Amino acid sequence: MPILGVIASAITGNLVTTAYESIATVSVGSGGAADVTFSSIPATFTHLQIRYIVKNEFSGGASNYLEGQLNSDTGNNYAAHALFGTGASVTATGSSSRNTIRVGIVTSTYATPSGFSAGVIDILDYANTNKYTTIRGLGGYDSNNVNTEPGYVGLFSSLWQNTNAVTSIKLFNGNTSYELTEYSHFALYGIKGA
Amino acid sequence: MAAGSTYTPIATTTLGSAQSSITFSSFSGYTDLVLVNNSTCTINTQVIGCQYNNDTGTNYSKIYLLADGSTAFSGGNINENYAVGGEAYNTLNTNIHYFFNYANTTTYKTAIVRSNNAGNRVGAWVNLWRNTAAITTIKIFPLSGSFDTGSTFTLYGIAAA
Numbered sequence: 001m002p003i004l005g006v007i008a009s010a011i012t013g014n015l016v017t018t019a020y021e022s023i024a025t026v027s028v029g030s031g032g033a034a035d036v037t038f039s040s041i042p043a044t045f046t047h048l049q050i051r052y053i054v055k056n057e058f059s060g061g062a063s064n065y066l067e068g069q070l071n072s073d074t075g076n077n078y079a080a081h082a083l084f085g086t087g088a089s090v091t092a093t094g095s096s097s098r099n100t101i102r103v104g105i106v107t108s109t110y111a112t113p114s115g116f117s118a119g120v121i122d123i124l125d126y127a128n129t130n131k132y133t134t135i136r137g138l139g140g141y142d143s144n145n146v147n148t149e150p151g152y153v154g155l156f157s158s159l160w161q162n163t164n165a166v167t168s169i170k171l172f173n174g175n176t177s178y179e180l181t182e183y184s185h186f187a188l189y190g191i192k193g194a
Numbered sequence: 195m196a197a198g199s200t201y202t203p204i205a206t207t208t209l210g211s212a213q214s215s216i217t218f219s220s221f222s223g224y225t226d227l228v229l230v231n232n233s234t235c236t237i238n239t240q241v242i243g244c245q246y247n248n249d250t251g252t253n254y255s256k257i258y259l260l261a262d263g264s265t266a267f268s269g270g271n272i273n274e275n276y277a278v279g280g281e282a283y284n285t286l287n288t289n290i291h292y293f294f295n296y297a298n299t300t301t302y303k304t305a306i307v308r309s310n311n312a313g314n315r316v317g318a319w320v321n322l323w324r325n326t327a328a329i330t331t332i333k334i335f336p337l338s339g340s341f342d343t344g345s346t347f348t349l350y351g352i353a354a355a
Contacts, residue, residue, distance in 0.1 A: 019199075019201070020199070020200055020201035020352075021198055021199055021200065021202050022198060022352075022353060022354055022355040023332065023355060024354045024355050025225075026352040049229050051225075051292075051352065052294075052303065053294050053295050053304065083259070083266075084259065084268075085258060085259030085260075085266075085267075085268025085269075085318075086257070086268055086271035087257040087269060088268060088269070089267055089268055090259065090266045090267060090269075102221045112302070112322075114301060114302045115301065115302040115304060115322050115324075116294075116295075116296075116301050116302070116304055116321075116322070116324070117304065118292070118304040118305070118306060119294075119306065120306075121290060131252075138292075138306060138308065138318065139306070139320075140257065140304075140306060140318070140320035141304060141320060141322070142255050142256055142257050142304070142320045142321060142322035143255075143322065144255035144273065144322055145255070145270075145272045145326060150257060150272075151257045151270070151320060151322075152257065152269055152305065152320075152324050153257050153258065153259050153268075153318050153320040154259065154318075154320060155259075155318065156260035168318065183223075183298070183300055183301055184229060185295055185354075187225060187226075187352075187354035187355065188355075189200070189201075189352075
């Protein structure tokens with residue numbers, strides 16, 4: 001059960017200081033990974049963005065949420081809401097006290113043998129120490145109705161009820177019994193303010 | 195190795211006359227693509243189709259989530275001959291189209307679109323192209339009518355570290 005990670009500060013010396021910059025990338029290799037972690041994120045940007053494709057190894061059923069934790073905080077200090085379409089109906093969910101953020105959908109090997117979920121996550125004003133941190137996501141997958149699991153597309157919003165600057169982001173399948181599969185790919189970017 | 199500065203404009207087109215389709219090619223060297231389209235259509239209320247690599251076969255499917263000011267609804271289609279690149283109206287509509295890991299040759303390709311029209315509705319689509327080939331061309335077109343004069347299309351490339 002390897003855990004993949006990147007020390008972002010280790011490569012910042014190579015970055016060019018312009019508006020949208022690549023910070024680090026994690027690609028899941030053969031054997032899968034329990035989670036993906038970006039750590040030592042520099043506080044030199046205004047916003048962060050993660051762009052990803054992802055799938056879990058579950059071969060017997062449908063998808064799970066893409067969930068995460070900030071700064072290794074495992075307490076019930078998060079809130080999360082989602083609005084998504086299933087191809088047949090619209091669902092809204094939410095909770096105000098939970099131990100993970102929800103930022104997207106992770107398709108399964110069962111639903112999309114050759115396809116992946118994809119999405120964009122924004123972590124807004126992540127280095128500001130005067131307010132809680134808001135995270136939003138846009139994501140989903142389509143399977144062409146393989147195994148009658150057509151897919152989802154949705155909007156996601158989470159709140160970390162802590163004023164610390166975000167220095168690490170851990171992402172994982174909502175059902176932690178199932179790892180992320182090979183070829184899952186996460187890229188972290190920093191966006192500068194004026 | 196960090197890629198450093200990215201989100202690079204690759205091509206921008208502003209239509210000087212109505213045009214039935216726009217095609218982008220020559221966009222190698224990136225991880226993701228983003229196509230921003232601010233357009234009107236000569237026929238009101240059109241779906242914008244999208245085809246990759248000139249594939250006109252029934253290799254696309256999609257799911258959408260839409261809200262029209264009073265109702266939110268979701269639907270989808272399988273085995274279609276186009277992906278969806280958003281919507282077009284006779285009033286300005288913005289579509290932002292995200293192409294993920296478009297150059298990898300291992301996975302089917304997933305793309306997501308966010309569409310906004312202040313006078314009509316707001317929506318999101320997820321598209322699947324059942325092909326593992328790298329995307330080398332992107333063609334977008336309203337299913338009927340043409341993109342109108344003044345419509346703009348900008349393709350960006352995003353490289354990963």
